[in-house]
Amino acid sequence: MIMGNQAIALGALKAGVNLVAGYPGTPSSEIIEFISKYKEKTGTYVEWSVNEKAAVEVAAGASYAGSRTLVTMKQVGLNVASDPVMCLSYVGVKGGMVIVSADDPGPISSQTEQDTRNFAQFSKIPCFDPSTPAEAYQMVQEAFELSEKYNTPVILRPTTRVDHAYESMDFPELEPCRTRGTFEKDSQRWVIFPRASYLNHKRIFDRNQNILPQEFSNSKWNTIETLERVFEKNSVVSDSERRGSLPLVGTSLPPTPSSGGTPQRPDSSKGSFALAAGGISYCYLMEALSILQTEHPDNESYKNAQVLKIGTPYPFPEPLACDFMRANPEITVFEELDPVIEQNLVFLSGKYGIPCKIHGKLNGIVPEAGELTVEIIKEIIKKAFANGVVSTGSTTADATSATVNADAATAETSSSTAGTNSAPDLPVRPPVLCAGCPHRGAFYAVKQAMKGKKTAYCGDIGCYTLGNAKPLDMTDTCLCMGADITMAQGFYHNEPDRYCFSFIGDSTFFASGITGVVNAVYNQSKQVICILDNSTTAMTGHQPHPGTGVTMMGEIVEKISIPKILEAIGVKPIIEVDPFDQQKAVEAVKTASESDSVSAIIFKSPCISVAAKLGYKFPGARSVDVQKCIGCQKCIKELGCPALNMSLTKNAKGKQIVEIDKSLCTGCGLCAGVCPVKAIG
Numbered sequence: 001m002i003m004g005n006q007a008i009a010l011g012a013l014k015a016g017v018n019l020v021a022g023y024p025g026t027p028s029s030e031i032i033e034f035i036s037k038y039k040e041k042t043g044t045y046v047e048w049s050v051n052e053k054a055a056v057e058v059a060a061g062a063s064y065a066g067s068r069t070l071v072t073m074k075q076v077g078l079n080v081a082s083d084p085v086m087c088l089s090y091v092g093v094k095g096g097m098v099i100v101s102a103d104d105p106g107p108i109s110s111q112t113e114q115d116t117r118n119f120a121q122f123s124k125i126p127c128f129d130p131s132t133p134a135e136a137y138q139m140v141q142e143a144f145e146l147s148e149k150y151n152t153p154v155i156l157r158p159t160t161r162v163d164h165a166y167e168s169m170d171f172p173e174l175e176p177c178r179t180r181g182t183f184e185k186d187s188q189r190w191v192i193f194p195r196a197s198y199l200n201h202k203r204i205f206d207r208n209q210n211i212l213p214q215e216f217s218n219s220k221w222n223t224i225e226t227l228e229r230v231f232e233k234n235s236v237v238s239d240s241e242r243r244g245s246l247p248l249v250g251t252s253l254p255p256t257p258s259s260g261g262t263p264q265r266p267d268s269s270k271g272s273f274a275l276a277a278g279g280i281s282y283c284y285l286m287e288a289l290s291i292l293q294t295e296h297p298d299n300e301s302y303k304n305a306q307v308l309k310i311g312t313p314y315p316f317p318e319p320l321a322c323d324f325m326r327a328n329p330e331i332t333v334f335e336e337l338d339p340v341i342e343q344n345l346v347f348l349s350g351k352y353g354i355p356c357k358i359h360g361k362l363n364g365i366v367p368e369a370g371e372l373t374v375e376i377i378k379e380i381i382k383k384a385f386a387n388g389v390v391s392t393g394s395t396t397a398d399a400t401s402a403t404v405n406a407d408a409a410t411a412e413t414s415s416s417t418a419g420t421n422s423a424p425d426l427p428v429r430p431p432v433l434c435a436g437c438p439h440r441g442a443f444y445a446v447k448q449a450m451k452g453k454k455t456a457y458c459g460d461i462g463c464y465t466l467g468n469a470k471p472l473d474m475t476d477t478c479l480c481m482g483a484d485i486t487m488a489q490g491f492y493h494n495e496p497d498r499y500c501f502s503f504i505g506d507s508t509f510f511a512s513g514i515t516g517v518v519n520a521v522y523n524q525s526k527q528v529i530c531i532l533d534n535s536t537t538a539m540t541g542h543q544p545h546p547g548t549g550v551t552m553m554g555e556i557v558e559k560i561s562i563p564k565i566l567e568a569i570g571v572k573p574i575i576e577v578d579p580f581d582q583q584k585a586v587e588a589v590k591t592a593s594e595s596d597s598v599s600a601i602i603f604k605s606p607c608i609s610v611a612a613k614l615g616y617k618f619p620g621a622r623s624v625d626v627q628k629c630i631g632c633q634k635c636i637k638e639l640g641c642p643a644l645n646m647s648l649t650k651n652a653k654g655k656q657i658v659e660i661d662k663s664l665c666t667g668c669g670l671c672a673g674v675c676p677v678k679a680i681g
C-alpha cells in the first residue's frame, strides 16, 4: 500500500527528478521526506528550504539549466511562493518543473480553504488534479513531460484525502536521476525584461486559450463516464493493470479510465441525468452512484448517469465540456473548495450560447465550504433528482425547486448514517500543547510578567498557535506565517502605550520572520519578539532547519545563529533564557518589555519529542502529595498541562485532589512552581 504523497514522490523519482525543494506543510510534507530516503540511490538533491519562495527560486536555477525539479508546499505556501511563481510563468523553464501545491478542504490543518486551481488560472500555469494516489503517480510524470513540451512550470494539486489515502500499487524500479543540465547564458530568455514578458504573455495566452483546451479534451484525465462503463472496464482490466492505475475508495467504487485509451464522448441516448466532478469528489460521486444503484436496482438512472470527469481544471478542456453540455441541458457539479468546474461550465454556456443549466455551489445545491463525502453527495442526488428521474431534454424542476439545502443534506446524512452505524461519535479532542512543552513555560512567564499591563499578543503558525487555548489564552492574533512580528508593529504604531509581543518559532523565524524583524528595526517599532526555540520544525514532523545544523542530505553543517541575526539587524537587548526557569524567564520579560526599541527573548528548550536525540535528560515524572494538596486546582487552571487531572482520591478534608499522569509528565516542574502549598514534588 502506498500513500498518496509517496505516490507523488515515486512519480517524480520515476521521472528522473534532479532536485527537490520545499517547505513543510500539511498535507504535503511526506513527499520530500519519502524522496529523501532514495536520494543516494537516485542521486537526487533534496532540501527543506527556508520557505516556499526560496524553494521555488532554488528549483528555478536548476530548471533553467535543464534539470528536472519538484517543489512541494501546501496551498497557503503558494502565497509565499507567489512572487517567483508568477514570474516563472512568464519566463518559463527548460528542465521540467512541477509545483505540488496540496489543498486542504475542510480545512483540516490550514488557515483557509484556498483553491490552487484558481491560483493556476491566476498564474496562467497548467494544472493537474488527481483523484487517487495512482492517478497522482501518473500525473506527476505527465506533468514533467508537459512542462518541458511547453517550457512552463506545471502545478499538481492533490487534496488532503488524496495525499493521505493509501492505494495498492506496484513499487516502481527506481533508477539514477536524469543527467543534470548545464546552464546556458541567454539573457533574452532568462531575464524578465518587460518586452519579453509582453511577448511571452501573447504566447502563453495562445497556449492556454487555443492549444491546451484542445489537447486536454483528448487527454485520458478528462472523460465522460457512467457507472455502466466503468463496471465494464473493471471487468476486463487485469489485476496487474488495476494496480497502479485504478482508484478505489471503499469496496464498491468503480475505477476511473486512467488506464488510458480514448476519452469517452457524451452519449445522450440513455436519457439519464448529467453530473460533473474532479479530484477526490469524482471518487465520492461514483461511489455514491454505485450505492444508489445497489439500493435501487430497478432504477436505471444511476447506472446511466453521465459524469464529466475533469482531471485538468486549467486550462479547461473546452471542446469536451461543450460537447457534454450540448448533450445534457442540466448538469450538477460536485467539487470541493471553489466552484471552478461549475464556473467554467457557466462561462462556456454563455460563450457558445449552449442552453444548459448548471447546478452546484452557486445555487446552493452543493455545500459551499468544507469537505464533501460519499454520503453528502448521495443525499444531494437523491433529493435533487427525485426518484432518480431527470431526463436530458425534459424541463425538470428549476434550480430553485430542485435545490437541496446543503446543510440539511449534511445533517440528514449524519442522522441517516447514525441509523445504520451504531458506532458512537468520537469525542472532540481539541489540540493542546503537550505535557512538558517548553512553550507553556514561555507563555506563562510572559503572562506573569505582564499581569495588569495593556498588551497585544501576536501569534504565528506552529505548535505555539496552541498558546491561544485557555487557560493560557496568550494569542490575540494569528494570520499567516511570519505575520506575528509585523502585526505587532501595526499594534504599536496604532497604540504606542501598548506592550506588543510577538511569538514565533525557530523554524518560522527562518521561514518568514527575519524580514519582519528588519522591518521592525528599520521602522522604529517598539515590541518584544519572543522566539520559542525548540530546535526543530515541530508541528509538521520535526524537520531540520538552518538553526539545527543538519540538512536533508544528512550533512552536519554550522548552525545559523538566531541571536547573531537579531544582533546584526539591530535588536537589543537579546536575552536567552530557559522557559522552565520561571524566575529568570519572568525577569527577562520585564527587562525586554522596558526597552525603547525592538527587543527579543529567545526561550530556548528542546521540543520534548526531539529532546532525547539532543542528549537532553528529563528529570522524571512528578507526583502530588495527597496530604498536602488542598484541591485548589490552581495548577490545572493556570497551566492546562494535559498530564494534570482531577483524581477520584480525596484529601483528609474530603476535598478532591489533583493527580499527575506519569505516562505523560516529563517532570518539567512548572506545576510545582505554581502550587501555593508546595504539594507537587
Ligand code: SF4
Residues within 6 Å of the ligand: 624, 628, 629, 630, 631, 632, 633, 634, 635, 636, 657, 658, 674, 675, 676, 677, 678, 679, 680
Ligand atoms: S497540586 Fe497544588 S495547585 Fe494543584 S490542586 Fe493541589 S494544591 Fe492546588
Ligand code: SF4
Residues within 6 Å of the ligand: 435, 436, 437, 621, 622, 639, 641, 642, 643, 644, 660, 664, 665, 666, 667, 668, 669, 670, 671, 672
Ligand atoms: S511537571 Fe507538571 S507541568 Fe510539567 S509535565 Fe509534569 S504535570 Fe505537566
